[in-house]
Amino acid sequence: MKHSLTLAVLLTLPAAIAQNATLPVQPLGPDDLVVLTVANSQELSHQFRVSPDGKLHLPQLAAPIPANRRYPQDVQEDIRKALIEQRLFVNPTVSLAVAEYASRPVTVMGAVRRPTTFQATAQTTLLEALAKAEGMAPEAGETVMVTRPGIGGAEPEITKVPVRLLLEDGPLTQNIRLYGGEQVRVPEAPRVYVLGNVKRNCVIPVKDLRETTLLRVLTQAEGLANFSASEGVIYRRRSDGDGRESIVVDVKRILKGKSPDVQLQPYDVLYIPEAKGRRLTAEVIDRMAGFGVSTVSGYLIFK
Numbered sequence: 570m571k572h573s574l575t576l577a578v579l580l581t582l583p584a585a586i587a588q589n590a591t592l593p594v595q596p597l598g599p600d601d602l603v604v605l606t607v608a609n610s611q612e613l614s615h616q617f618r619v620s621p622d623g624k625l626h627l628p629q630l631a632a633p634i635p636a637n638r639r640y641p642q643d644v645q646e647d648i649r650k651a652l653i654e655q656r657l658f659v660n661p662t663v664s665l666a667v668a669e670y671a672s673r674p675v676t677v678m679g680a681v682r683r684p685t686t687f688q689a690t691a692q693t694t695l696l697e698a699l700a701k702a703e704g705m706a707p708e709a710g711e712t713v714m715v716t717r718p719g720i721g722g723a724e725p726e727i728t729k730v731p732v733r734l735l736l737e738d739g740p741l742t743q744n745i746r747l748y749g750g751e752q753v754r755v756p757e758a759p760r761v762y763v764l765g766n767v768k769r770n771c772v773i774p775v776k777d778l779r780e781t782t783l784l785r786v787l788t789q790a791e792g793l794a795n796f797s798a799s800e801g802v803i804y805r806r807r808s809d810g811d812g813r814e815s816i817v818v819d820v821k822r823i824l825k826g827k828s829p830d831v832q833l834q835p836y837d838v839l840y841i842p843e844a845k846g847r848r849l850t851a852e853v854i855d856r857m858a859g860f861g862v863s864t865v866s867g868y869l870i871f872k
Contacts, residue, residue: 595748597636597644598672599623605648608662616668629657641665673749677702680709680755689749695730696744698753705732708774710758718750759835763790766797766841775835783823783831786839793820797841803831804838813838 597603599621607613612628620626623637625644630651636644645665652658673689675698682703695715699705713735717726728745735743747753758774761781768791775781783801787793803816820841822828833839 595670595673596638596640597623597667598670599637600671601636601667601673602669602671603636603641603644604666604668606664606666607648607652607658610658610661619672629655631655641667670749675747675749675751675753677753678755680706680757682706689747689751693747694744695735695747695753698747699755702753705755708757708760710756710774711776712756714754714756715745715747716752716754761786761833761835762838763787764838764840765801766794766843768792768794778832778835781833781835783818783820783833783839786833787820787824793824793841796844798844801839801841803833804840805834806836 597619599619601619602616603619603625604616605613605627617625617627619636620633623635624633625636625648626633627648630648632651634644634647634651642665645663648665649661649663652661652663669688671688674686675689675693676684676686677698678684681699682705685702687698687701695713699713709732711732713730713732715728715730717728719725730743730745758776761773761775762771763773763786764770767787769789771790773781773786773789783803797820799819799821801818801820803818804813805816806812807814818831819828823830
């Protein structure tokens with residue numbers, strides 16, 4: 570009769586028991602869902618969720634079992650000992666499996682289409698995490714930063730994953746596994762601003778510095794507008810961080826192939842004035858660099 574009762578209890582447990590082998594062995598935390606099986610005990614063979622204070626409150630046991638930051642096998646042994654000490658069983662067969670990790674959040678943030686936080690209920694890869702955030706935004710940079718919490722009070726571990734290697738064909742050695750607790754951050758790429766007498770004011774992410782030249786960014790700005798000046802001005806941050814310097818370039822000679830193309834640097838502001846226009850003031854440049862193109866269009870001053 571007892572064997573029939575045990576079988577009936579096991580058949581009522583969720584399919585998560587059969588799937589728990591796919592979950593990584595890691596410490597438990599608040600709100601984690603576990604499946605406890607005690608042979609010949611219908612009341613104890615059930616799903617239990619770790620309480621917010623990190624303990625398992627089980628029927629028949631006089632005191633809760635500490636579970637926070639403890640491995641399932643250690644908690645399982647404590648449950649077995651408690652059953653013996655309280656003389657509920659002589660030599661119980663106890664099994665504790667993890668059905669769901671709810672204390673293992675993975676946060677995806679930065680230059681992604683939809684920042685999100687989800688629970689690592691199984692072995693999750695970096696690509697899967699980015700897919701949950703609907704992929705990277707157009708302004709994403711060349712590196713993904715994965716921060717893992719430190720173990721035992723140690724400093725967090727930061728891994729830099731190059732996007733090109735992550736997405737390329739072949740063995741995905743950069744597609745690291747996430748077990749919960751990680752923060753995935755996609756920094757924005759450095760930018761170049763193209764403003765003034767062009768057909769489309771724009772902010773261009775610098776994906777590859779070798780490809781960020783005056784001719785290429787003017788192409789993305791759809792070329793010069795009518796009555797543009799022959800010379801443009803590149804406003805560049807000084808190496809000492811004290812303001813910006815201005816570099817005058819003959820844009821029309823470059824377009825005609827009579828002068829070499831000019832390499833731009835991250836956060837350069839390429840400004841094309843009208844034929845009789847003047848240079849931008851430092852105040853206007855700072856405002857343009859601090860806001861998006863749609864915002865700074867109101868600050869463009871032609872004197």
